[in-house]
Amino acid sequence: MDEKRARFEAEVLPHLDAAYRFARWLTHAPADADDIVQEAVLRAFRGFDALRGSDVKAWLLAIVRNCHSTAFRQRQRRAFVPLPEENDAQYGYAMRSNIPDPQDESIRRDERRTLEKLIAALPEEHRTVLMLREIEEMDYRQIAQVTSVPIGTVMSRLARSRAALKARWLLETAGEPRAVR
Amino acid sequence: MRCAESLRVQAYFDGEVDAVSAVEIERHAEHCGECRTLLKDLEQVRAALRRSAAYAHASPALRTSISRALDQDGAAPVQDMRERDIRGPAAPTRRIRPFWLGALAGVGASAVAVACAFLLVLPRLGNPLIDELASAHVRSLMPAHLIDVVSTDRHTVKPWFAGHTDVSPVVADFEPQGFRLMGGRADYLDRQRSAVVVYQHGAHVINVFSWAGDGRGLPADVSRNGYHFVFWKSGNLDYCAVSDTARDELLSLVRLLQDLGARDRGE
Numbered sequence A: 001m002d003e004k005r006a007r008f009e010a011e012v013l014p015h016l017d018a019a020y021r022f023a024r025w026l027t028h029a030p031a032d033a034d035d036i037v038q039e040a041v042l043r044a045f046r047g048f049d050a051l052r053g054s055d056v057k058a059w060l061l062a063i064v065r066n067c068h069s070t071a072f073r074q075r076q077r078r079a080f081v082p083l084p085e086e087n088d089a090q091y092g093y094a095m096r097s098n099i100p101d102p103q104d105e106s107i108r109r110d111e112r113r114t115l116e117k118l119i120a121a122l123p124e125e126h127r128t129v130l131m132l133r134e135i136e137e138m139d140y141r142q143i144a145q146v147t148s149v150p151i152g153t154v155m156s157r158l159a160r161s162r163a164a165l166k167a168r169w170l171l172e173t174a175g176e177p178r179a180v181r
Numbered sequence B: 001m002r003c004a005e006s007l008r009v010q011a012y013f014d015g016e017v018d019a020v021s022a023v024e025i026e027r028h029a030e031h032c033g034e035c036r037t038l039l040k041d042l043e044q045v046r047a048a049l050r051r052s053a054a055y056a057h058a059s060p061a062l063r064t065s066i067s068r069a070l071d072q073d074g075a076a077p078v079q080d081m082r083e084r085d086i087r088g089p090a091a092p093t094r095r096i097r098p099f100w101l102g103a104l105a106g107v108g109a110s111a112v113a114v115a116c117a118f119l120l121v122l123p124r125l126g127n128p129l130i131d132e133l134a135s136a137h138v139r140s141l142m143p144a145h146l147i148d149v150v151s152t153d154r155h156t157v158k159p160w161f162a163g164h165t166d167v168s169p170v171v172a173d174f175e176p177q178g179f180r181l182m183g184g185r186a187d188y189l190d191r192q193r194s195a196v197v198v199y200q201h202g203a204h205v206i207n208v209f210s211w212a213g214d215g216r217g218l219p220a221d222v223s224r225n226g227y228h229f230v231f232w233k234s235g236n237l238d239y240c241a242v243s244d245t246a247r248d249e250l251l252s253l254v255r256l257l258q259d260l261g262a263r264d265r266g267e
Ligand SMILES: [Zn+2]
Pocket: B003, B004, B005, B006, B028, B029, B032, B033, B034, B035
């Protein structure tokens, strides 16, 4: 293995899971996410010589986003189908040694399904900043880099997506006693 | 209708403001019911998302497929390059799925160029300790390298270190605070043995390295390649926490560990 490849595997591939999660939120469809990530990683590899230091994760996720928007423009959007459980079992790989308490499990599954539906219903640019912040735990500067918008825009999109999610969450779970803790 | 401070309050919640602004915002929230509600809502949305969002991983099939594609890409001979020059740039020969043919051919290169453009100015940090920590953290993310002793019980992890390293770091499970103890690992840093305590925080792995301090100063906290490095001293040990989790989240784990260290020493 040559030096570039070794360096690439050490610096970029550790962010593969983050890239995959990000692609999942962009596309909804696991198979499309696989394609986008693979394309993005190849492009990252070709552009890797030019990269010196800096935030590799934000760089890789920006490429994922570019690959997605290019692909997206090229075709009609497929109708969104909420992810069924089987798809998760087939494509999603649970966090290492994250063994949930079985009692919590069914509650979590309900909550997860509701949330996934609500997240999917958000406009893409809102969904993207929200998940980059809350799940990838990127800071405003990194999110601005990934989404190519100014930090002020990141902040207002975050505020709007959080408010929308909260409002819809309340609507969705109205009447269920354990809904909002 | 919204309080004019709401974006600043959000920035405070996200750990994006300095200490002075933080005090101002806390004072504001004491008197502004709207902002207090906002803070509570932000916390609820975050908790629900982190509890429920699917922490999907790239499948082994995708990893294999990427590895194979990189093999082909890296092995592309000079002749291939010349052919490509002749045929023009839009000649992707190695697409995995025909669906992408054409779709990504021409545009991608410029997208990468744009993505690269603002990264070129940033220099690589030359501290060898940080380099070692970074590669040890990355190594740990490779399958099967993460943990030598898998346990969520500090009474298992702590004695294990005694037998495998010269270092006895603070170990505790902080699951209620969102940092789940996963286990421990022995590693080498600066040619000496170090103990690594591994935590899981949402989708992120946190490695807490510790080694016998020799009185030398520690590097300043730094962020690099999407990872944050936070250093501190406690007792006779040097510590560094490394993760791609948010910096303020990492700092809250560090504070928990510092408090625990101080309690252990009876301070
Ligand atoms: Zn206010």
